[in-house]
Amino acid sequence: MRGKWFLLIVIASYIALFFFYPQKASLALQESFYLLIKIAPILAVVVLINALINFFIDPKTLAKHLSREGGIKAWIIALFAGILSHGPMYAWYPLIEDLKKKGLRDSLIALFFYARAVKLPLLPLMVHYFGLTFTIVLNIYIIIGALLQGMIVEKMENE
Structure with missing residues (x-):
């Protein structure tokens, strides 16, 4: 509506x-x-x-994997899905909305969107301009930040 x-x-x-x-x-x-x-x-x-x-994929199975029952597996799926996804973020909104209706938690949505900051196709270019060490450290910080954002949203959901 x-x-x-x-x-x-x-x-x-x-x-x-x-x-x-x-x-x-x-x-x-x-x-x-x-x-x-x-x-x-x-x-x-x-x-x-x-x-x-x-x-x-059976919606009940997907909801199980991406809901509270999914545990660490749900977090890993959301993290890697965010890293592997491409294109503008808003293009993913319809899919994320559909998954949310099937049980996707807000914390995993936050993790997914934050993890999109890791751009696999651009890593070689980043290494070229900034060096391997910087690229690795920055992307580790991005992944840690994505996990922290998800945990913060999870904490807010539970309050």
Whole structure:
């Protein structure tokens, strides 16, 4: 329901913008279209992953692995999923929302999003510019920070 209200507000804003500033509205629509084209591949991947999860993985099993019952395994899955994920963060929101409906905890969501700061494809470039030691230490700190963020959210959830 929230998404429908947001969509209506955006449409109304564009209509008002077209009424008062037609050139700016046209430019805004062009930029929005270019952005959509740019993120379409990652959105397609997220939709595909979501479809595969729903097709191959029993929702009850997934909920079990990513809920309180999942224990350390859930934390490891969320950490590695965050490290391996690519594309803009907001492209992952629909998948994460779907997983949350199936039992994904907020602490694992925080861990996933924080762990995305580790960018595997960029590691060689980081090593080139900053050296191997710096790259390793920084990424270890990012992983520790991701785990700490998850633990803080977990603590807040339990209060």
